[in-house]
Amino acid sequence: MHIQVLDISCFTCYFTGKKPLDPGCVLACDAERSADRPGCAPVDFPVAVVLPAGGSGERMGLPAPKQFCTILNRPLISYTIQAFERLPWIGTVVVVVAKENHDLMLNIVQKFNHTKVNVVHGGTTRHRSIFSGLQAFCNTSNSLTPKPKVVIIHDAVRPFVEEDLLLKITLAAKEQGASGAIRPLVSTVIATTSEGYLDHSLERAKYRASEMPQGFLYDVIFQAYQRCSELDFEFGSECLHLALQYCGVNAKLIEGPPTLWKVTYKRDLAAAEAIIKETLSMSACIIAGAEAEATELAKTLQKNLNMMETDVIPCAKESNAGYLSKTRNFIHLSMTGSNSLGVLEMVKHFEDTDHARLYPVVIVWVQLNMTKQSVDSQKTDELTAFRILASEVIQGNVLLYGIQIEHTKVPEQWERSVERLTQITVALIRDRNAALTGQLLRV
Ligand SMILES: Nc1ccn([C@@H]2O[C@H](COP(=O)(O)OP(=O)(O)OP(=O)(O)O)[C@@H](O)[C@H]2O)c(=O)n1
Numbered sequence: 001m002h003i004q005v006l007d008i009s010c011f012t013c014y015f016t017g018k019k020p021l022d023p024g025c026v027l028a029c030d031a032e033r034s035a036d037r038p039g040c041a042p043v044d045f046p047v048a049v050v051l052p053a054g055g056s057g058e059r060m061g062l063p064a065p066k067q068f069c070t071i072l073n074r075p076l077i078s079y080t081i082q083a084f085e086r087l088p089w090i091g092t093v094v095v096v097v098a099k100e101n102h103d104l105m106l107n108i109v110q111k112f113n114h115t116k117v118n119v120v121h122g123g124t125t126r127h128r129s130i131f132s133g134l135q136a137f138c139n140t141s142n143s144l145t146p147k148p149k150v151v152i153i154h155d156a157v158r159p160f161v162e163e164d165l166l167l168k169i170t171l172a173a174k175e176q177g178a179s180g181a182i183r184p185l186v187s188t189v190i191a192t193t194s195e196g197y198l199d200h201s202l203e204r205a206k207y208r209a210s211e212m213p214q215g216f217l218y219d220v221i222f223q224a225y226q227r228c229s230e231l232d233f234e235f236g237s238e239c240l241h242l243a244l245q246y247c248g249v250n251a252k253l254i255e256g257p258p259t260l261w262k263v264t265y266k267r268d269l270a271a272a273e274a275i276i277k278e279t280l281s282m283s284a285c286i287i288a289g290a291e292a293e294a295t296e297l298a299k300t301l302q303k304n305l306n307m308m309e310t311d312v313i314p315c316a317k318e319s320n321a322g323y324l325s326k327t328r329n330f331i332h333l334s335m336t337g338s339n340s341l342g343v344l345e346m347v348k349h350f351e352d353t354d355h356a357r358l359y360p361v362v363i364v365w366v367q368l369n370m371t372k373q374s375v376d377s378q379k380t381d382e383l384t385a386f387r388i389l390a391s392e393v394i395q396g397n398v399l400l401y402g403i404q405i406e407h408t409k410v411p412e413q414w415e416r417s418v419e420r421l422t423q424i425t426v427a428l429i430r431d432r433n434a435a436l437t438g439q440l441l442r443v
Pocket residue numbers: 051052053054055056057058059060065066067096122123124125126127129130155156157262263264
């Protein structure tokens with residue numbers, strides 16, 4: 001059986017509404033597979049990345065710079081690093097931070113096991129920080145930062161960048177010397193007089209917003225920075241402009257998806273979190289167990305969860321490892337009163353495979369009550385044990401929720417209960433709320 005491994009970093013799915021099994025969203029993490037994809041030539045030259053992350057995020061208005069704000073327990077910058085690190089054709093990722101954030105950055109690198117990162121110190125403006133990042137490749141004695149042919153520059157606060165665009169940017173940079181992502185303008189750009197009146201407005205259709213990533217032949221952008229003025233360093237905001245003005249290189253412009261936007265204001269953090277959660281919620285795996293009633297319930301749940309790509313498997317054994325690695329959402333069915341071995345087995349598997357390191361894994365433990373005895377009589381010590389279990393597994397980034405459902409032979413009543421079970425399950429998966437773990441809900 002061939003099992004596709006999904007890349008949940010496929011954030012374009014959020015906007016396109018594509019199911020994650022769409023081939024365009026499958027983890028394309030080897031050069032061979034990239035080469036198979038239309039329009040994607042393999043990258044057979046050294047490519048490195050500079051992520052400027054030395055800003056203070058004034059417009060965000062939070063005490064910590066926005067690149068260190070956490071979404072689902074992980075700093076924003078780690079998402080951006082991961083977007084590059086997962087690609088085998090990308091070498092070193094130089095992250096440029098303010099001196100005072102050096103240790104914080106090293107802790108993030110260690111905690112999330114970022115293996116390609118080299119941390120350097122930035123400057124007082126974005127251009128100074130980028131130049132500082134580029135200089136890291138000048139130290140020929142440092143084998144961690146060999147000089148690349150092409151360097152991609154990307155703001156640390158643009159976490160959703162995908163392989164297709166990175167390939168296009170990289171190949172165009174190699175051909176042309178410089179390339180950059182663009183987007184259509186949302187609003188018209190106008191020039192004002194010093195007194196605050198309209199001077200003139202630009203024809204919106206003729207202009208584009210310059211976004212990131214941008215790619216350059218390393219020698220071009222390095223030389224541009226060497227030649228540019230103090231004024232450029234202080235007030236400039238466009239690397240493509242430096243390549244044109246100081247090296248005569250006209251960048252190739254490539255339209256990117258809307259997900260490229262830069263996290264700038266508080267509302268952008270909420271939007272980024274929503275995109276990540278939505279993308280994480282696109283698939284699920286139901287572990288049905290051996291009992292006939294549970295298997296029947298699993299099938300109905302699978303049908304009801306039609307907004308997700310859902311697999312049903314009998315158990316979380318090694319032989320089903322492929323299914324377990326496909327998603328980060330699990331619905332574990334068992335009879336009330338059964339022990340937690342099945343859940344523990346899954347948690348152990350996630351620990352062994354490091355499956356919950358980057359994104360929290362959700363387990364909704366559905367307990368099916370077939371007895372006449374109401375679940376109200378459930379012993380307090382069982383509830384306490386469930387809470388303790390949830391508080392233990394959350395240490396490994398596993399969010400455990402419980403739902404008890406009473407079986408009834410009245411078809412309409414049972415249908416309603418299963419519908420309610422579906423809604424609660426979807427809500428728990430979508431919200432990934434750590435505060436609700438260890439709760440046993442009832443339908
Ligand atoms: N001296 C600076 C200033 C900015 N940046 C980085 O450049 C990227 C884009 O800049 P921007 O969004 O303007 O970030 P901030 O300068 O932090 O934000 P603000 O302008 O609101 O203060 C960010 O990743 C930011 O950390 C940098 O490396 N060094």
